[in-house]
Amino acid sequence: MPKSARLAVRKTYKLFIGGAFPRSESGRTFVVNGDNAALASRKDARDAVLAARAAQPKWAGATAYNRGQVLYRIAEMLEARRREFTPFGVKADEMDATIDRWVWYAGWSDKIAQVTGGANPVAGPFFNISSPEPTGVVAVVAPPSLLGLVSVIAPAVVTGNTVVVLAPEAQTAITLAEVLATSDVPGGVVNILTGKYAETAPWLAAHADVNALDLTGVEHAELAAELERAAAGTLKRVIRPRPDADFTADPGLRPMTALLETKTVWHPKGE
Amino acid sequence: MFSYAPAPESRSVVEIASSYGLFIDGAFDPSKDGNVFKTVNPATEEVLAEVASAGSEDVDRAVDAARRAFQSWSTLPGSERAKYLFRIARIIQERSRELAVLESLDNGKPIKESRDVDLPLVAAHFFYYAGWADKLGYAGFGPDPKPLGVAGQIIPWNFPLLMLAWKIAPALATGNTVVLKPAETTPLSALFFADICRQAELPPGVVNIVTGAGDTGAYLVQHPDVNKVAFTGSTEVGREIARSVAGTGKRLTLELGGKAANIVFDDAPIDQAVEGIVSGIFFNQGHVCCAGSRLLVQESIAEELLFSLKRRMSTLRVGDPLDKNTDIGAINSAAQLARITELSEIGAQEGAERWSPECQLPDRGFWFAPTIFTGVTQAHRIAREEIFGPVLSVLTFRTPAEAVEKANNTPYGLSAGIWTEKGSRILAIAGKLRAGVVWANTFNKFDPASPFGGYKESGYGREGGRHGLEAYLA
C-alpha cells in the first residue's frame, strides 16, 4: 500500500476588485466543480465600480504604446499559464485563439485612433480633428467561454476604458484574473465579479457612474430588455446581447468603437 | 447716434398655404382623423398655417410607404442615390432665400442667421452626404455595408431645416428610407422640403413627413417596423425614447441637451473671446444644445472681461427676425419663454446677480432680453440645468485643473470652449474635457464634414462626417 495519498489544497475562487482578490463582502459563496467561489453582491458591484472609476483616468492617460505593451504582456502570461485553464474545459484551439485575440487587440492600442479619427476638411479657416476617447467605466455581462470573455474585456481596455465584468464561469474568469494580476495591468482596470449576474447586473445597469453596458453574455431577452431600460436612466451606451456570437470570427472594429466617444476639436488657423 | 433704419427682408419671397397635409408616399394628405394644429410666427403670434396632426394610423401608413420604398431605394446603385441627393442640394441652394425667410417666420430666428448659417449648412450637408452614397465601402464600416431599413427621425425646433438635413441626408445616402417628424412649433420648412423632394423627383415613400406633437413621435418610435430611431431634442425625451426601444433591437442615436462650459483663460485674445461668448450663448436666441451657457472665466480677468462682455451685449439688436440687422430674434414659443423666465427667476432667487442691457422688446410675440448672471456657483440651478435661451451663467476659476473640474461637473457632455493663446494648454485642456465638440478660440462652428454629438447624457452617436454614416449602416 502506498503512503497515504496527499490531500490536495483546494482553492477558493475569490472576486477580483482593484487588483486584489477579496471575498464577497456578503460572505456568500457557491460551489463550482467542488471548489468554493465568491457569490458577488450589489455592494461588491459598487466597490468594483469605484475601483474601475479610480483606475480609469490614469489608464486612459497612459500612452497607447504603454497600453499595448501591457496587453501584450497579458498574452505572454496566458501562453505561460495556458495549462491552468485546461481543467475548466478550455481546449487547445480555444486557448490558442484566446492568446491570439489578446495579441490582436494589443496591437490596436496605437492604431485605433488613426483608423477612426483624423482631420476633417471643414469649409473655413479651421483645423478640425476628431479623435476617439474611451467612454469610461464599462459594465460587462460576459459570455461563458474563455474566448468570449477575452473578446469582451480586451476591446474595452485596449481603448482606455476600465471594466467591471460579471462572469458566469467563475473558475475560468478568476484564473484569467490571476493572469491579469501577474501581468502589468494596473489594479482596477479589470474587475471581475462571479456569481449570478441576474442579481448584480441590474445594479450596474442603473449605476450612475457607469458609462456603458455590454450585454453580450445575457441569455434571456427579458432580462436584457430590463437592463437596457435601466441603462436608459443615465443614457449609457449599450451593447446588446449577442446570443449567436461566433467569437472565433474576425471581431471587426465595432467592439472597440462601441465603447469609444468621438471628440472633435476646432481651432482657427491664423498667423 | 448712428441708428440703422429698418431693413426688413421681403416676406413676399415665400408663399405659405393656409393648410398643409402629411407628406406620405409622395403625396400630401390630411390626417386620418382630420386633426390639425396651428403653427404661429413667434415674433407676432400670427397664425402662419394649419398643419395636419398625424395619428397612429397615419404613422402606420407613412412607415408602410417607407418600407415599400426601401426595397427599391436600398438596391438602387449608390451613384444614382447620390444624384438624387445632389439634386436636392441644388434645389435647396436655389430656393435658399425663400427657405430662409420661411425658417425665420416659423422659428423666430434672425434672418441673418437663417440666411448665412442655416441654409448654407443645409445645402452643404446634402452635398456632403450625396458624395458618400457611392463610396460607402470605403467608409471604414466593412467592404459592403448595408442600410438598416426604415428610419424614424424626430427633430427639434431650434434649427428645423438643418436638423432635418442632419437626419435625412446620411439616411438616404446609405440607402435607408425615412419617416421624419418635425417639431410641433416649426413644421413648415420640413413640409417645404417635402415639396423639394417632389421637385427632385425623389421616388415616393423614400421621404415621408409626419407632423404632430409628442404623441406622433411616440407612435413613430414605437412602430414595430421601424429599424432605426434618430432623435435630437431634450435629454428627458431622449431617456424615454431609449427606454421605449429597449429590447426591440432598433438602432438608436440621440443628440440631447448640454450645459457647455466656455472657459476663458487670462491670456485669451480678449476681444475675440468676447465675440465667442456672445455667439456661444446668444446665437439663435440661445436655443442651441451646444450653447456655451456656462462661462468659466479665470478670476484674475473676470472683472475686465465682464465689463467688455456687457459693453458688447449693449450693441445686440433684439427684435424683428426678418430685419437684416437683428442679432437676437424671438423665443420660439410661449412655453419656451415660460421656461426661460422661470429658470431666470430661480437664478435671481438663488442669489445670482442678473444683468441685461437696456433693450426695447416688441409688444407682441415671445421675447427675452439677453441676460447674464454673475456670482453663479456650481450649486445654482442655472449652472446645472439647460435653459435653452439667451441666458448666460458666469462662474470663475483659479487654475486650469479647477476649470476642467468645473467644466466636467455636469451630467451633460456635448460641447465646450477654450480661450487661450497658449497652444499646449489648449491641447491639454481639450483632452481632459468630457465633451464631444471642443471649440478652441472659436465657438458654435459647424460643418458637414465635422462629427457632432455628445458624451454622457448629451446622447450617443455622431452626426456629420464619416462618423455620421455609422448610425445608418448595419
Added chain:
Amino acid sequence: MTATASIGLSDLRSFLHGLPGVDKVGVESRAAALGTRSVKASAKASAIDLAIRMVDLTTLEGADTPGKVRALCAKGRRPDPADPSCPAVAAICVYPAMVPVAAAALAGSGVHLASVATAFPSGQAPLEVKLADTRAAVEAGADEIDMVISRGAFLAGEYNRVFDEIVAVKEASGAAHLKVILETGELATYDNVRRASWLAMLAGADFIKTSTGKVAVNATLPITLVMLEAVRDYRIAYNRQVGVKPAGGIKNTKDAIKYLVTINETVGDDWLSPDWFRFGASSLLNDLLMQRTRLTTGHYAGPDYFTLD
C-alpha cells in the same frame, strides 16, 4: 506725457508683448459680420454726409502741382457745387512742398490742412531730416501732421527708437495734430497692429492711421477694428481719446458705411465725428457724392456730373 511717464521705457517691450493677442480668424469674422449690416434710407443719408465730413481728401503724387492742389482744395471746400447742403471734407492732405499752396486755397474754409511728413512714405531718413520736414510743414500752415513710423525699427524690436521718434515729431509738430501712420500692411500681423497702436498712443499720437496708401495692403476693416479696440482700451486705461484714420483702399460708399458701422458697434458715438475718425481717400469722395445724389434725387447718378478733382 503722463501716459508715457507712467510706464518706464525699459518696460515698453514687456508692456506691448503683454497686450492680449488678436485671433486672426476671429477678428476677420467679426469684421465680416459688421460688414453685413444693412444701412438704408435716412440712416444711409446721414451716414453719407458724415463720411464726407470725415474725408481727408488726399493727393500724394510726384506729379502734384500747385494747380492740381488748388483744384483739390476747391473740391474739398465744396464737394458738390450743385448742392450747397453738401458738407465740406475734413481736411486736404498733401506733401509738405504743397502746403503753402493748399494753405492759401483753404484759408477761412474751416477745412483742415494735413501734410505727410517724416520722409513719407518709407520713413527711412535720419531723425533730424524728419523733424525738419515736420517743422517746415507746420510753419507753412499745416495743422495736422501725418507721420510714418520706422517699420524697420519696429519689426527689429527697437520699440524705444520708434517711441522716441514719435515723441520728437510730436514736439516738432507743436500745436498741429499728430497722426501716426503705422503702415499696417508692413507690420503684417494683427498682434503687431495692436502693439504699434499702443506704442503710438503711449508716445503721444493724436490719431493712429493705418497706411500710407503706397504699399500692397492698405486699410482693411479688420485692421481698423483692431485699432478701434486699441483706442477704446487706451482711453479706459489713460483717459485720453485718440482718433483713428484708415487710409488707402476705401473706394466706395458701401465700404465707408461698413467703417461707420464698425465704429458705432465697437467704440460708439464718441468716435463718430471728424474730430476722431477720418478716411484717408481720394476716389471715395466721388462715390459718396454719387450715392448722395441718388438718395436726394431718387435716381442713379453718373460720374460725368461730378468733378474729377
